[in-house]
Amino acid sequence: MIHYEQYLKEKLIPEDALQKRIAELGAEISRDYADSTNLLLICILRGGVMFLTDLMRHITVPHAIDFMAVSSYGAGNRESQGAVYIKMDLMTDIGGRDVLIVEDIVDSGYTLSSVLQLLSTRKPASINICTLLDKEERRKVEVPIKYTGFVIPNKFVFGYGLDLDELFRNLPFIGVVDLDKYDVQKP
Ligand code: IMP
Ligand code: MG
Numbered sequence: 001m002i003h004y005e006q007y008l009k010e011k012l013i014p015e016d017a018l019q020k021r022i023a024e025l026g027a028e029i030s031r032d033y034a035d036s037t038n039l040l041l042i043c044i045l046r047g048g049v050m051f052l053t054d055l056m057r058h059i060t061v062p063h064a065i066d067f068m069a070v071s072s073y074g075a076g077n078r079e080s081q082g083a084v085y086i087k088m089d090l091m092t093d094i095g096g097r098d099v100l101i102v103e104d105i106v107d108s109g110y111t112l113s114s115v116l117q118l119l120s121t122r123k124p125a126s127i128n129i130c131t132l133l134d135k136e137e138r139r140k141v142e143v144p145i146k147y148t149g150f151v152i153p154n155k156f157v158f159g160y161g162l163d164l165d166e167l168f169r170n171l172p173f174i175g176v177v178d179l180d181k182y183d184v185q186k187p
Pocket of ligand 1: 047104105106107108109110111112155156157158162163
């Protein structure tokens with residue numbers, strides 16, 4: 001059986017640091033949206049799931065959740081190519097809602113800038129982004145991020161929602177992939 005430790009170079013963000021920061025983000029969001037009556041958290045599948053479920057426990061403002069899945073055109077390696085298309089759309093009409101997008105990681109920025117553009121056409125009352133991780137130095141297009149958990153270096157990471165070929169999303173920490181032992185370009 002394969003074990004994540006084979007591919008783990010280092011633990012980048014341990015569980016307690018993640019949970020502490022997520023509690024802070026939840027408190028900040030709760031303050032900012034204290035007057036909102038129709039907050040909707042939108043989780044980008046699948047990487048954002050762990051973050052969403054932990055984050056929402058710290059959001060004291062009543063809110064709904066919904067999910068969408070997107071994919072890059074020309075996906076096959078792990079680098080975004082530009083525009084994205086919707087693989088699974090929301091079930092909620094976001095018109096007039098206060099929307100907060102919850103994402104695992106912003107890398108080039110292509111994914112979130114497309115999602116933001118697309119959802120804006122549906123006329124939400126407001127739309128903001130909350131990302132757990134930000135690989136700032138990799139940005140190709142600007143994305144207005146309102147809430148950031150951690151700015152991280154340009155390393156391929158996994159765990160806590162992020163996968164290695166669909167595995168290991170369940171790990172409670174963020175780890176760096178050992179590229180000598182795992183080929184991340186493999187489709
Ligand atoms: P962007 O469109 O380049 O900003 O890419 C964002 C998406 O790329 C994320 O939602 C992730 O699915 C994926 N991604 C980027 N970096 C990593 C990483 O280090 N580990 C796992 N997935 C990543
Ligand atoms: Mg993602």
